[in-house]
Amino acid sequence: MSKPTLQKVAVYTLGALTGVALSLSVQTIAADKKDDALPVQSIRTMAEVYGQIKANYYQDKSDAELFEGAMKGMVADLDPHSEYMDKKGYADLKENTSGEFGGLGMEIGSEDGFVKVIAPIEDTPAERAGVKSGDFIAKINNESTRGMTVSQAVKKMRGKPGTDITLTLSRKNVDKPIVVKLTRAVIKVKSVRHHLLQPGYGYIRISQFQERTVAALNEAAQALTKQNKAPLKGLIVDLRDDPGGLLNGAVGVSAAFLPEGVPVVSTKGRDGKVGMVLKATPGDYKLSAGRDPLDGLPAEIKTVPLAVLINAGSASASEIVAGALQDHKRAVVVGTQSFGKGSVQTVLPLSNGSAVKLTTSLYYTPSDRSIQAQGIVPDVEVKDKDRLDESREADLVGHIGNPTGGEEVNSSISADDYKPDTSKSESKNKKLTDEERSSRRVPNPAKDDQLRKALELVKSPDQYQKSLGLAAKNPKWKKIKEDEKSGKEEKGK
Structure with a gap:
């Protein structure tokens, strides 16, 4: 897909599992090749099923109900993220992208x-x-x-x-x-918040990727610099439990930390054909004409030691950002392996006001790694012992496999891994007080092992440099590269 086309129609979608934060496509479906012959026998069988329901089902179902059910089933059977949306469902989706x-x-x-x-x-x-x-x-x-x-x-x-x-x-x-x-x-939803952890070292939390996320990131970086009264010495970007959102936001957030023009993410569709390549340039992350949302970004943000926090709840847009910064050795990725949602959903409006959300391609990091069903492997793994349960893309029935042969990663935490004290389980079910909610939003390295490790890394130049790109030495990463190499050699014979 060419860049002008990308800017004309809205960008592709992200969002983990629910599709809560999706970009909207206003494109229509165009055939790229001649239609295959109609499957007459299958259509005849479907008509027979329709006739049997109309004649024998104990309730009288309208034609609209039956056909809508058939469309929902046809799309839902493709993969866990494709979906047929009626008018209300489509309207709800558009509400979600506005952040309110x-x-x-x-x-x-x-x-x-x-x-x-x-x-x-x-x-x-x-x-x-x-x-x-x-x-x-x-x-x-x-x-x-x-x-x-x-x-x-x-x-x-x-x-x-x-x-x-x-x-x-x-x-x-x-x-x-x-x-x-x-x-x-x-x-x-306020997608970005920030905090000065200690003099010289800032923290930015991104909870979702929305229309204003790139601009809000810029504002947070400027506020931290102003609060610090001097350029920052190190920065931590927290993408834990960030389910994704707009692709533009992922490209823009990556662009805030990368040199202009370097690749951030690419897509491949049917037969592995490259669909688009998005780079760290305003044309690839601006949603509309006008001012660049990264104008005025403090200069040190491009070079300051950077750590990115991820976990099993980090999906799609979060994984694109973490993967791009990791591949370019711009940040040390800390935490646990991410969710693994590397598929692209495009929302295609239909003539009756409904829409269909279809998986149209897969995402790849700058080094040509597929995120799908594997996720991003952290450079420095730090487990969260308070996290009692998690799920990943590979756990979903009907999920798309990793096309590069990468090792799929399922849920890894069980009751046997960490034996939490369940004797006080009743007290854990109470509603949170205002004080508790407030304290949870203030990052505290003393109570957060992953954050503490990230802060140690950005404060230690030697440790930081040694940790950059460490994931490339991980056996899971190595397996991907070996599979890719053997596949290319086999193809060349």
Whole structure:
């Protein structure tokens, strides 16, 4: 896809599992090759199924209901991220990309037929009620969610701000179901926040990639420099539990730290053909004409020692940023292996006001690594012993495999790995107080092993330099490169 086309239609989409933060494409479907002959027998069989339902089903179903169900099933069977959206679903998706919407404030996905919380969003009804990453939503207002799609669950949890809803949660290592009552609210997501950890060393947290994320990153960097009263000596970018969002945001955030013009991410579609290559240039991350959102960025941000924090909740846009900075040896990546969502979803509006979200290609890092079902391997692995549960792309039924032969990574944490104290599980289910929520948002290296290690690295030039690119020596990374090499040699014979 050419650069002008990319700028004309909106960029591709990211977003982990739920597609909560997606860019929107206004393009129409165009055939690149002659249509194959119609599958007459399959169409005949489908017509027979339709006829049997109309004639014998115990309820009279309208034609619109039957055909919408058929379209949903056809798309949903492709992979976990493709989806047919009715008019309301499409409207909800467009609300989410603006960073303001009504609901409870959590990222959800589907795992083995159950609705699962990927991450509660900061300062929302879900977080205030104590909903945690890894919780399964067993019931919504006493209705079982078993077999419920993500879209159906989202519709049931949304409603008029100020109205109440009751969720029944199942949590690992907690014997009894957890029942929480939440009040719906207009969710205003602030995707970037910052903090000066100590003189000279800053921290920037990105919770989602939205329309204003690149500009907000710039503002945070300027604020940190002003607060420090001198150029920063080191910086930590926290992408943990960031489920993704707009591709433009990922390219722009990467561009803030990389030399202008270097590649950030590429895509490959059918038959491994390269679709587009996005670089650290304003034309590849600006959403509209006008001022570059990175204008006025402090100069030292391009060269200051940089650490990036990731974990199993870091997906798509987060993985693109971490992968680009890692490949260019611009940052040391610290934490645990990321989620592994390396597929591109494009939202294609349909003539009746609905839309279809289709996986159209896969993402690749600048060194031609596929993120899909593997994720980003950290340069320095530091586990989080408080994280009791996690899920990854490779856990999803019907997921797309890694095309370069990379080792797929499933959930790794179990009750046997870390034996938490469950005797006080009841106390963990209480709602968070304002003081507790506030303290959780203030980064504290003394209580955060991953953050502490990242700070140590950016403060120690020798350790920092030795850690840059360490992931390339990881056996999982090495396996990818060996598979790629043997594949090319075999092809050349």
